Amino acid sequence: MSSVLYDVPGPKARRISLIASIIGGLLILGLLAWVVMTLAQQGIFDARRWQIFTRTDVWRLLGNGLVATLSAAALAAVIAFPLGLLMCLLRISDAAAIRVPMRVILEFLRGMPVVLMMLFILLGFGTSAFFAVVAGLVLYNAAVFAEIIRAGIQSLPKGQREAGLAIGLTSYKSRMLIELPQAIRRMMPSLVAQMVVLLKDTSLGYIVAYGELLRAVQVMADFLGTQFLFPVFFVAAAIYIAINISVSRLAVWIERRGSKKAAGGTAKAEPDVLEAAAP
Amino acid sequence: MDVIIENLPLYWEGFLRTLFLSAVSGIIALILGTLLAAARVSPVAALRGFSTVYVEILRNTPLTIAFFFSAIVLPRIGVKFEQFEVAAIIALSTYTAAFIAEAVRSGVNSVPVGQAEAARSIGMKFGQVLSLIILPQALRTVIPPLINILIALVKNSSVAGAFFVLELFGYGRQLANANGDAVITVLLGTAFFYLLITVPLGILANTVERKVAIAR
Numbered sequence: 344m345s346s347v348l349y350d351v352p353g354p355k356a357r358r359i360s361l362i363a364s365i366i367g368g369l370l371i372l373g374l375l376a377w378v379v380m381t382l383a384q385q386g387i388f389d390a391r392r393w394q395i396f397t398r399t400d401v402w403r404l405l406g407n408g409l410v411a412t413l414s415a416a417a418l419a420a421v422i423a424f425p426l427g428l429l430m431c432l433l434r435i436s437d438a439a440a441i442r443v444p445m446r447v448i449l450e451f452l453r454g455m456p457v458v459l460m461m462l463f464i465l466l467g468f469g470t471s472a473f474f475a476v477v478a479g480l481v482l483y484n485a486a487v488f489a490e491i492i493r494a495g496i497q498s499l500p501k502g503q504r505e506a507g508l509a510i511g512l513t514s515y516k517s518r519m520l521i522e523l524p525q526a527i528r529r530m531m532p533s534l535v536a537q538m539v540v541l542l543k544d545t546s547l548g549y550i551v552a553y554g555e556l557l558r559a560v561q562v563m564a565d566f567l568g569t570q571f572l573f574p575v576f577f578v579a580a581a582i583y584i585a586i587n588i589s590v591s592r593l594a595v596w597i598e599r600r601g602s603k604k605a606a607g608g609t610a611k612a613e614p615d616v617l618e619a620a621a622p
Numbered sequence: 623m624d625v626i627i628e629n630l631p632l633y634w635e636g637f638l639r640t641l642f643l644s645a646v647s648g649i650i651a652l653i654l655g656t657l658l659a660a661a662r663v664s665p666v667a668a669l670r671g672f673s674t675v676y677v678e679i680l681r682n683t684p685l686t687i688a689f690f691f692s693a694i695v696l697p698r699i700g701v702k703f704e705q706f707e708v709a710a711i712i713a714l715s716t717y718t719a720a721f722i723a724e725a726v727r728s729g730v731n732s733v734p735v736g737q738a739e740a741a742r743s744i745g746m747k748f749g750q751v752l753s754l755i756i757l758p759q760a761l762r763t764v765i766p767p768l769i770n771i772l773i774a775l776v777k778n779s780s781v782a783g784a785f786f787v788l789e790l791f792g793y794g795r796q797l798a799n800a801n802g803d804a805v806i807t808v809l810l811g812t813a814f815f816y817l818l819i820t821v822p823l824g825i826l827a828n829t830v831e832r833k834v835a836i837a838r
Binding site for chain 2: 352
């Protein structure tokens with residue numbers, strides 16, 4: 344492991360680093376041990392508390408919560424992307440009468456907390472919690488998608504659009520056939536990263552009483568007794584984080600794949616170098 | 623409209639608390655995030671590993687889970703807070719620090735290689751290279767993304783409203799429940815106060831971005 348920031352460590356520095364690593368590791372282990380001890384004193388590790396996971400209805404409740412989370416996220420993503428595309432086209436329209444109001448709408452949607460939007464839809468229009476969660480996620484993420492795609496279109500060389508117009512395409516056709524496909528491919532990592540954000544934001548449904556994973560935890564803690572809060576929360580959080588990490592990994596994989604393609608196979612660059620080259 | 627004017631003191635109190643939560647969490651997150659980024663590029667393997675794991679986990683944790691943990695789970699297992707603001711600040715700052723660490727790290731990567739080489743060739747040690755040469759340049763280039771993270775922080779602080787902290791969202795929800803006939807007005811009022819913070823910050827980010835782009 345070498346970096347431009349420091350010399351390749353010699354034997355002495357390696358020894359110091361090793362000792363520091365061991366001490367740091369011991370400190371973290373000590374901290375973990377302290378946490379475990381504290382938890383044990385609270386009786387968190389009583390087998391009785393974890394036995395609830397042998398019951399199928401606990402898993403069914405968690406499963407229902409997970410399905411509710413994923414279905415809201417999937418539906419929101421499927422609607423938000425085309426809507427974001429449309430918003431983006433309106434936002435970069437040639438007609439100022441369309442462009443300017445769209446810009447204001449986008450600023451408004453992006454500047455508002457998602458949870459406030461959900462509550463607004465829930466109370467203002469008296470919808471179901473599911474509809475409020477999906478609509479809140481759709482409105483916010485469509486606005487973000489629109490901005491991402493717009494950034495992608497603006498990053499294209501000017502000649503792309505000029506060439507499209509020069510061969511007689513209409514403005515709309517040039518956008519759809521020439522610019523958007525390139526912009527979307529270019530912004531794929533950001534788009535997938537935003538999908539992770541969308542999935543994470545589904546947990547805000549907890550606040551508007553949508554029966555997603557975290558709400559299932561709360562319900563179970565209320566129903567079975569608070570002593571089961573920690574085990575159930577622990578499992579649910581682990582599920583949530585595992586799903587998010589997998590989707591994030593997918594985003595990183597897509598980015599790597601994209602940058603390999605961009606390099607055209609002419610130079611075999613290490614991933615680290617590639618990352619360092621691109622800001 | 624009357625509802626908003628009547629309850630203006632409440633809105634104002636919520637607005638100030640939102641500002642307070644965001645400012646305190648923002649400062650803690652900036653410091654913690656920069657330290658994590660420094661650890662991420664340091665020669666000590668343990669620091670690198672810790673920073674990587676921290677960022678990877680916190681970035682993939684939904685904020686609501688972080689809040690649930692600090693405000694509901696922690697008190698149940700013996701860590702009691704005098705005020706729920708503390709729980710909110712813990713959740714917000716640890717969560718945001720992960721994003722700041724990633725942004726600062728990308729800034730470190732964007733500093734030309736020659737800068738670090740020059741610094742090392744005149745005999746600077748890692749700590750000096752990082753704190754005197756690399757970080758000042760890196761932080762400057764990442765100011766626009768950092769402002770965007772802080773905007774997200776202001777919006778994220780609304781989650782605190784659902785966890786016993788009466789800030790803007792908390793008061794908005796209370797008022798919406800109390801004034802069933804004017805829900806839309808009440809919530810639009812809340813939105814207005816959020817936009818009062820986020821829109822100027824967004825404009826600032828754009829201006830700075832343009833300035834930095836010219837300077838480069």
